[in-house]
Amino acid sequence: MTAAAHLTPILAQLGPEFFKERSDTGCVQENGAFCFSWAADNFDRYVTPTLEHVMLVVPSVVIGFAIAFGLALLSHRRRWLVPPITGATGVLYTVPSIAFFFLLLPITGRGTDTAIIALTAYTLQIIYRNIVAGLANVPPAARDSGRGMGMTDRQLLWRVELPLAVPEIIAGLRIATVSTVALATLAVFAGAGGLGDPIYADITFKTNVVIAGGLAVLLAIAFDGILIVTQRLLSPWRTVRPV
Amino acid sequence: MPGRYDRSALAVDQATRDGGSAEATQVEFRAATKRYAGAERDAVHRLELDVPAGEICVFVGPSGCGKTTAMRMVNRMVEISEGDILVGGRSVRERSPAQLRREIGYVIQQTGLYPHRTVAANIATVPRLLKWNRARIEARVEELLELVSLDAELRDRYPAQLSGGQQQRVGVARALAANPGVMLMDEPFGAVDPINRERLQNEFLRLQAEVRKTILFVTHDIDEAIKMGDRIAILREGGRLAQYATPAELLMAPADQFVEGFVGADRALKRLSLMRVSDIDLWQAPLAFPGQSTSEVRAKLDGAEISHALVIDSDRRPLGWLSEADLAADTVPKRPSTGPEPVLELDDVMRDALSDVLQAETLYAPVVDAQGRIAGVLSVEIISEFLTSADALEEEHPAPERPLAER
Numbered sequence: 001m002t003a004a005a006h007l008t009p010i011l012a013q014l015g016p017e018f019f020k021e022r023s024d025t026g027c028v029q030e031n032g033a034f035c036f037s038w039a040a041d042n043f044d045r046y047v048t049p050t051l052e053h054v055m056l057v058v059p060s061v062v063i064g065f066a067i068a069f070g071l072a073l074l075s076h077r078r079r080w081l082v083p084p085i086t087g088a089t090g091v092l093y094t095v096p097s098i099a100f101f102f103l104l105l106p107i108t109g110r111g112t113d114t115a116i117i118a119l120t121a122y123t124l125q126i127i128y129r130n131i132v133a134g135l136a137n138v139p140p141a142a143r144d145s146g147r148g149m150g151m152t153d154r155q156l157l158w159r160v161e162l163p164l165a166v167p168e169i170i171a172g173l174r175i176a177t178v179s180t181v182a183l184a185t186l187a188v189f190a191g192a193g194g195l196g197d198p199i200y201a202d203i204t205f206k207t208n209v210v211i212a213g214g215l216a217v218l219l220a221i222a223f224d225g226i227l228i229v230t231q232r233l234l235s236p237w238r239t240v241r242p243v
Numbered sequence: 244m245p246g247r248y249d250r251s252a253l254a255v256d257q258a259t260r261d262g263g264s265a266e267a268t269q270v271e272f273r274a275a276t277k278r279y280a281g282a283e284r285d286a287v288h289r290l291e292l293d294v295p296a297g298e299i300c301v302f303v304g305p306s307g308c309g310k311t312t313a314m315r316m317v318n319r320m321v322e323i324s325e326g327d328i329l330v331g332g333r334s335v336r337e338r339s340p341a342q343l344r345r346e347i348g349y350v351i352q353q354t355g356l357y358p359h360r361t362v363a364a365n366i367a368t369v370p371r372l373l374k375w376n377r378a379r380i381e382a383r384v385e386e387l388l389e390l391v392s393l394d395a396e397l398r399d400r401y402p403a404q405l406s407g408g409q410q411q412r413v414g415v416a417r418a419l420a421a422n423p424g425v426m427l428m429d430e431p432f433g434a435v436d437p438i439n440r441e442r443l444q445n446e447f448l449r450l451q452a453e454v455r456k457t458i459l460f461v462t463h464d465i466d467e468a469i470k471m472g473d474r475i476a477i478l479r480e481g482g483r484l485a486q487y488a489t490p491a492e493l494l495m496a497p498a499d500q501f502v503e504g505f506v507g508a509d510r511a512l513k514r515l516s517l518m519r520v521s522d523i524d525l526w527q528a529p530l531a532f533p534g535q536s537t538s539e540v541r542a543k544l545d546g547a548e549i550s551h552a553l554v555i556d557s558d559r560r561p562l563g564w565l566s567e568a569d570l571a572a573d574t575v576p577k578r579p580s581t582g583p584e585p586v587l588e589l590d591d592v593m594r595d596a597l598s599d600v601l602q603a604e605t606l607y608a609p610v611v612d613a614q615g616r617i618a619g620v621l622s623v624e625i626i627s628e629f630l631t632s633a634d635a636l637e638e639e640h641p642a643p644e645r646p647l648a649e650r
Contacts, residue, residue: 148344
């Protein structure tokens with residue numbers, strides 16, 4: 001099983017539609033930096049890939065967060081688990097993304113599942129490390145006074161440690177989300193669509209690449225904004241001004 | 244004066260005692276020992292002492308003497324290796340740590356306030372763990388804010404928005420929330436600047452006079468120990484008890500050289516900070532009234548303890564000292580040439596009184612009662628007599644382990 005074997009049919013499937021559009025006039029013919037009229041006329045063809053992109057990113061980050069959160073809680077009172085978990089998620093993180101898709105193809109087949117599995121795997125390292133760091137950075141005095149006032153381990157975790165770790169946890173989610181938005185453009189190689197679909201359909205047509213790439217960037221900014229707002233809402237104490 | 248604990252709030256405090264054991268409880272160390280695995284010697288070695296209900300017991304000693312460890316054994320933040328600790332007659336070892344800790348107030352140096360919770364939520368920590376209903380928690384928070392002299396509008400602030408002194412008060416309020424019988428305080432004023440520390444100490448003593456908790460207080464500062472403690476346990480390295488005594492006994496009769504060294508060479512002076520002017524026999528100055536004939540005053544001066552007459556008004560408030568020039572006139576003037584300053588109060592701490600007298604470069608100063616009426620005269624001579632008699636006392640009681648005397 002090689003990459004090339006899969007690559008050719010995917011691009012062959014997507015390609016012709018876009019190439020056909022290139023045949024007519026001026027800007028498009030010359031492949032200018034950005035053809036406004038073409039963009040205006042053809043913008044609707046990017047709607048579905050954008051939605052697909054969202055549906056790749058959101059489940060990947062949510063599942064990634066759930067797994068990383070579980071792992072972080074597991075290792076919170078068992079510190080010896082931190083290095084092996086960091087190591088394992090680190091290994092996943094280093095697998096080249098396209099290779100990851102192709103490695104999964106024979107197991108999970110082409111499609112969204114494969115893409116989400118790979119994208120989820122990439123989020124683990126960043127999210128896990130940030131949760132662990134967030135919990136580790138809880139002021140020892142806050143932890144000590146929580147215990148000293150009669151909190152059980154679970155109460156201490158949910159009432160003191162996790163709320164105090166929220167800013168760092170969300171910082172991790174932001175990095176993971178933005179990088180997942182970028183990585184998801186490669187999901188097209190797993191046959192999962194997304195904004196990679198139009199990009200690789202005609203990667204030589206500048207206007208196309210600018211629109212699809214630009215939409216990916218906007219998506220990243222939007223997700224980041226949502227997470228920043230979430231963080232503000234969840235930890236109002238971080239933004240208070242000393243009186 | 245800002246920062247005075249409010250008494251009316253305390254009346255309510257007494258009414259809501261069902262949250263914990265409102266009655267102060269005795270704490271007994273029974274050969275309590277802490278040994279860490281692999282350590283050469285015990286962190287706390289067979290500590291044996293009783294802290295009577297409602298008293299402040301200060302654990303003091305050099306760093307590494309195990310004072311904090313000893314304190315933390317009480318609420319099982321540190322597990323006891325051998326021996327036992329009884330709180331209210333019950334062994335702490337039989338109790339679940341979480342339950343035990345909810346009944347023991349806990350204040351630590353860096354306040355340990357939760358940065359993500361408002362003042363009100365911080366104070367409500369233990370009541371919430373005890374699942375009080377919301378209305379009751381609200382009422383209790385309000386009461387406690389008043390008790391520790393915090394403005395009610397601070398309740399929705401976060402700790403980062405408070406001054407160090409305010410944070411410390413919130414820490415104390417939080418520890419008092421469920422009305423525990425015992426409070427543990429680990430260097431509670433250690434992170435506060437010296438001026439505020441003094442104020443917080445005074446406030447806390449006033450508060451304690453009302454709430455009468457049994458308090459175990461850890462400090463490395465012997466002056467703070469002398470000021471705060473009803474009893475002081477001096478620990479030496481290896482967690483051994485060097486002496487357990489009242490501050491006065493400690494200063495008069497240190498058990499050994501270690502204690503003597505730790506208490507400091509100025510312990511005679513330190514005794515002054517334990518006394519008030521009212522504790523000493525004052526001299527009586529010949530008194531004179533404006534308009535009185537000077538010959539009458541002269542007659543009084545013969546054989547008096549003090550060779551100057553003090554002029555007082557009709558309310559017996561001191562106006563000043565008569566000088567030779569004043570006496571040369573026929574009658575006592577309304578304004579004597581020497582003012583009465585410094586005027587001391589019976590309630591003044593002796594150390595401060597002495598300092599005032601020395602600073603004014605006089606030999607004596609009038610002492611007035613709470614209404615400002617003359618009560619006597621304090622002189623440097625009386626103080627020095629008192630200090631020498633204290634030394635004499637020490638000679639009489641050289642025994643290191645004298646039984647505790649009632650204060």
